Amino acid sequence: MLSKQQLEEMKERVNEMLLAMLGSEHLVQRWWDSQNWHFKLEKPYIVWESDPEAVYSYVAGNAFR
16 A cells, blocks of 8 residues: 555656647646546545555556657
């Protein structure tokens, strides 16, 4: 299980990757609060609460294509 600090650092990396892909903080925030097909139409911030590694893997996989 990840510590609180590890989770915060992981989320910071996710946000950095999202910013590089999306181009603005506004779009990053919208991404977190939008339904996502990859997560069966769940919002990423909800998935993050139970499975942060899944969100990280998804974003990293798309960032480094």
